[in-house]
Amino acid sequence: MSTSIFDVLKERGYIAQCTNEDEVRKMLANEKVTFYIGFDPTADSLHVGHFLGLMVMAHMQRAGHRPICLVGGGTGTVGDPSGRTDMRKMLTDEDIEYNCNRFKEQMARFIDFSDDKALIVNNGDWLRKLNYIELLRDVGPHFTVNRMLTAECYKNRMEKGLTFLEFNYMIMQSYDFLELHRRYNLKLEMGGDDQWSNIIGGVELTRRKTGDAVYGLTFTLLTKSDGKKMGKTAGGALWLDKEKTPVYDFYQYWRNVDDADVEKCLALLTFLPMEEVHRLGSLQDAAINEAKKVLAYEVTKLVHGQEEADKAQAAAEAVFGGSGSNENMPTIQLTAENEGQKLLDILVGAQVFESKGEGRRLIKQNGLSLNDAKLADPDYVLTDGDFTDGEAIVRKGKKKFYRLVK
């Protein structure tokens, strides 16, 4: 470990802020470091934002360090106010436990947990046992409210109202750091850049309580060149669970990123060597599609495995390249019930449209095709003639394709 993983992370553009760059670089070069990233179980799947953190973890683990995935079974009950203008809805204990388990399954795809090379812990294990008075006396004196109030993460909420419940989030997260330091000699907390305030809190608390040198490091948030959050789709977040975001859609998301974001995404979301990343990123005009294909394939492969990535790629080729089979296209299986139904109703039933009105509108606007021919009649009923080898292709808009199978 003579070269520091720090420089790798830096070169790939992960690093946003660090409590002490020189010392962290040195530490990561010279010793095996145990570090953690926290994930709050606010949904039943991880999404691309989390994926970025997992990439960081994977890089670190490959460099010989030991990741701890902290799932927030305790903090998740409170809700992190960072950067939010509204309060998170309260989750039940059952929700949180369920979500924690989903997280674990997904994480195992990226991180090697064998032989304790990485750990998953749940902060509910210690946070839930805390005694209020003891906690207050233990950590309370190390935080000043004045200081906390100036934290960037509360800024939005200072205008809209910050509850005491959420105000305590920082304390809990800080306590996690201290606890992990005590249990595992953990020395570094990482997180998205929006976690900076919370991470600082943990670093300072641990230093004050133990006198040990510990550090914090944040990574870039995945944003588009226009500053908006990346990974937003019409249906919300881009999930890592294929039940929530079909693999094909996942692939297409990356296939369609803005030109300006391709290089950054390749660096952050794949393990391709940086020379290759630069080469692909420097492609111009239509040629950059090549880079997008690589990006989509690589990211999909990491998240869903090679087999799924191949399928998604094949489906995309079939649709846009005009070759290959349709069998991996998003498919709608028709049933006897669909017999005689309007195509529109079938598509609404398959959630291609959210409502009939939306479908009608789309048809009126020339946005729906059946087997490559514009469909003008909203009341159209499928006939046998529409099917070739038992399947018909419906296109919604420019690039959403669905295969109807009898």
Add this chain to the structure above:
RNA sequence: GGGUAGGUGCCCGAGUGGUUAAAGGGAACGGACUGUAAAUCCGUCGCCGUAGGCUACGAUGGUUCGAAUCCAUCCCUGCCCA
């Protein structure tokens, strides 16, 4: 607890008795253009539908021919005072 300002469609935000399914902006969606990109332009953007109807402006009741707009009660939030 007292005073005060608020709670409007996915988000921001106008609207203070009818012509308001509700201005404007953003997001989103469709079309044109293109490279399965961006930018731009045009269009759409509650639900069902031929007309027309239904549901909606924190909640519940009320006044009225008619309410997002007025009244009452309640819930929630900001700010000031205690």
